[in-house]
Amino acid sequence: MEENLREKLLKAFEGKLTKTIAMYLETCSRCGICTTSCHVFNSMPRPEYSPAARAEVVRRLYKKYFKLQGKFWPSLGEAKPLDDTALDDLDRAAYSCTGCRRCMTFCPFGIDTQQIMSIAKLILVAAHAEPEILSMLADVSISKGESIDLIKQGFIDGLERLEGEVVEKWKIDAEKIPIPTEVQEADILYVALAGAHSIIPSAAIFNAACENWTLSFFEAVNFGAFVGDPGKTRLIMDRIINEANRLNVKEVCICECGTAFRVLKQMSGKQSFKISSITEVHARYIREKRIKLEKNRFKGIITYHDPCQIARNAGIMDEPRYIIKHLTDNFTDLSKKPEENWCCGGGGGLVAMGQDSHDFRMKSSKVKADQVKATHASILVTACENCHSQLSDLNKYYKMGVEVKFLSSMVADSLI
Amino acid sequence: MSNEIKADKTLDLKGLPCPMPVVKISKGIKEVEVGQVVEAVTTDPGSLTDFPAWARTNGHEIIDTVQGDKEITFYIKRIV
Ligand code: SF4
Ligand code: SF4
Numbered sequence: 001m002e003e004n005l006r007e008k009l010l011k012a013f014e015g016k017l018t019k020t021i022a023m024y025l026e027t028c029s030r031c032g033i034c035t036t037s038c039h040v041f042n043s044m045p046r047p048e049y050s051p052a053a054r055a056e057v058v059r060r061l062y063k064k065y066f067k068l069q070g071k072f073w074p075s076l077g078e079a080k081p082l083d084d085t086a087l088d089d090l091d092r093a094a095y096s097c098t099g100c101r102r103c104m105t106f107c108p109f110g111i112d113t114q115q116i117m118s119i120a121k122l123i124l125v126a127a128h129a130e131p132e133i134l135s136m137l138a139d140v141s142i143s144k145g146e147s148i149d150l151i152k153q154g155f156i157d158g159l160e161r162l163e164g165e166v167v168e169k170w171k172i173d174a175e176k177i178p179i180p181t182e183v184q185e186a187d188i189l190y191v192a193l194a195g196a197h198s199i200i201p202s203a204a205i206f207n208a209a210c211e212n213w214t215l216s217f218f219e220a221v222n223f224g225a226f227v228g229d230p231g232k233t234r235l236i237m238d239r240i241i242n243e244a245n246r247l248n249v250k251e252v253c254i255c256e257c258g259t260a261f262r263v264l265k266q267m268s269g270k271q272s273f274k275i276s277s278i279t280e281v282h283a284r285y286i287r288e289k290r291i292k293l294e295k296n297r298f299k300g301i302i303t304y305h306d307p308c309q310i311a312r313n314a315g316i317m318d319e320p321r322y323i324i325k326h327l328t329d330n331f332t333d334l335s336k337k338p339e340e341n342w343c344c345g346g347g348g349g350l351v352a353m354g355q356d357s358h359d360f361r362m363k364s365s366k367v368k369a370d371q372v373k374a375t376h377a378s379i380l381v382t383a384c385e386n387c388h389s390q391l392s393d394l395n396k397y398y399k400m401g402v403e404v405k406f407l408s409s410m411v412a413d414s415l416i
Numbered sequence: 417m418s419n420e421i422k423a424d425k426t427l428d429l430k431g432l433p434c435p436m437p438v439v440k441i442s443k444g445i446k447e448v449e450v451g452q453v454v455e456a457v458t459t460d461p462g463s464l465t466d467f468p469a470w471a472r473t474n475g476h477e478i479i480d481t482v483q484g485d486k487e488i489t490f491y492i493k494r495i496v
Contacts, residue, residue, distance in 0.1 A: 136442060136474070137435050144469035151465045157483060158461035193434040194462020219462055221434055257434075354439050389433045 001083050005127065009082055010065055012126035016119050016230075017066060024116055025062045027109045028052055034103040034113070039342045040096055043366035051103035051113040054093040058116050061086060087129050094120035094228070095131065096360065098350060100308040100343030117348075121228025133356075134227035134349045141223055142232060145239035152217050156181055159215070162196055162203075169204035169412050179203050182247070183214035188281070189249040189273075191220040191240055191260070193385055198255050201412030202278060208415050209290040213253075216243055220260035221385070225267075226349030237268055244273050253281050256406055258309030258384040259347070265314060277310055279383045282411050283319035286326055293326045293414040300378030302328045304407075305391060306341045307384030320383055320407055327410055332375050342368045344382075346390025361390060362397045369398035383407045421480060421491045423455035424448045430459045430487065437463050438470050445476060445494050453479065456490045463488060 035041055035050040047053055064079035080086060099114040124130045144151070159179045166178040179199065180186075190206065190213055192198040199215065206213045218239045224232030244252050251274040254261040261277045268275070285291040304324055310316045317338040324331050335341045345365025350357045372380055372394075380395070380402040382388055392404045427444045429437040441456050448454055456467070464481070467490050471478050480491040 133439060133442070137438060139473045140438060140466060140470045143473045144465055147469065147472065148465070151468045154464040154468070154481065155461060158464040158488060161483065161485065162461060192462075194437065194460040194466055195432070195434060196459055196461060197431075198434070199461065217465065219434065219466070223435070352435050352439065354436065385434050389436075 009123050009126050024111045034107050037103045037106040040364040043364050055116040057089045057093040090120040098347035125229045138223035138232040141236045165200050166203040170208040172207045186214040186249045188213040189252045191216040192255045201409045204412045209285045220257045222263045225263045256383045258307035262309040262314045279319045283322045294416045297414045302379045303375045303377035305382040306338045307387045312339050344387040344390040351386045351389045381405045424452035426455045454492045
């Protein structure tokens with residue numbers, strides 16, 4: 001590696017070296033408690049898949065270049081130079097971690113391996129060594145933000161094709177628009193994903209609740225966050241913030257996409273509108289009796305997979321269970337404590353890497369498949385697109401014998 | 417116009433989850449020669465904003481977009 005590249009990468013590292021991250025890097029006592037908390041290690045017990053070993057890859061660089069002289073250093077690891085081998089190690093560590101933060105809940109010091117891995121991803125981005133597909137997806141999102149006026153009419157025309165299916169789920173007055181866009185002063189700006197399945201059920205539920213809502217022109221997902229590029233993350237987030245401000249909406253509701261919700265909620269700073277997940281909004285509609293659901297329309301045992309970014313990392317665990325209580329008498333939880341639920345194994349950009357990551361995603365998530373099988377559930381419901389894709393792949397691979405469903409689609413199909 | 421376009425490869429991207437339509441078109445376009453055309457069929461309304469943005473970012477050209485009752489068909493020429 002050339003010296004000027006090394007300098008550039010270390011500058012990127014330094015820029016992200018907050019007091020909290022330095023504390024994470026200096027505190028690990030190597031107690032090993034986190035080791036079995038990681039689904040990857042549990043499914044593929046190799047030393048390099050323990051959270052502490054992943055963090056060590058970054059810690060070695062920290063020790064070499066940033067550790068203050070004379071500081072207490074409890075770790076036994078050695079300092080290592082930042083070279084091409086180190087880049088390979090960073091890639092292996094970062095892209096075998098889904099950022100689920102399950103390890104953090106078990107670590108006695110609360111060390112956040114996901115945050116340490118964000119440094120690994122940042123160095124990879126600075127070295128142009130990140131997964132090409134994730135950067136490309138982030139660039140497409142940014143380009144969409146820059147050219148939305150040229151392309152939005154096509155999107156509006158495309159929405160007309162979905163109107164019939166929305167009305168089939170919930171009838172509305174003929175003069176009303178089933179999927180409204182560009183509504184000034186709307187109470188809710190709903191940010192969906194590209195697929196019709198992310199728009200149709202939600203639209204029917206908004207209409208059933210007589211909501212004053214409007215659909216965003218943008219997709220919720222933030223690929224800048226997956227690839228660990230703070231600049232791109234901000235640009236992608238700003239498209240939605242600018243749209244919300246332009247329309248002067250009261251609330252931005254994020255569809256079933258865990259990363260999209262956590263990033264906007266926790267990284268966008270203070271805004272004039274409220275930021276909610278669709279699960280919170282649906283729970284609110286039930287509580288306020290704005291929608292009513294037919295109970296037990298879906299037969300058999302139903303279990304719920306808590307998406308890490310919505311549950312453990314954003315605290316939304318009661319709302320989905322409250323909704324499910326109105327859908328079935330036959331619910332069983334996957335784990336005793338929702339915050340200790342196993343990750344689906346598809347986070348951190350792994351699902352978006354498609355077939356390239358399939359083998360690792362399947363093998364590293366065996367514990368998840370075992371957890372689902374133990375419930376004998378016939379329906380596995382979740383509230384995140386990424387989790388839904390990964391769980392559907394696991395269902396096939398491990399013959400879990402469940403139907404994987406979105407919570408919003410079950411709500412829409414149970415509207416009465 | 418689409419009647420006159422001869423596609424060199426067809427991709428069925430109907431009903432795929434996010435972000436697979438864009439992932440698959442990115443891979444699919446590399447499987448044809450420069451100047452050849454990929455026909456991509458989707459059901460996602462979002463593809464109507466995603467695909468033009470993808471084409472612009474990656475230097476390809478959408479030569480036609482046909483919106484049917486249920487499906488959207490893009491004809492994309494590989495430029496680079
Ligand atoms: S964040 Fe999740 S995947 Fe990453 S090391 Fe911790 S438990 Fe493992
Ligand atoms: S539990 Fe915490 S302190 Fe112990 S090895 Fe893991 S990261 Fe280090």
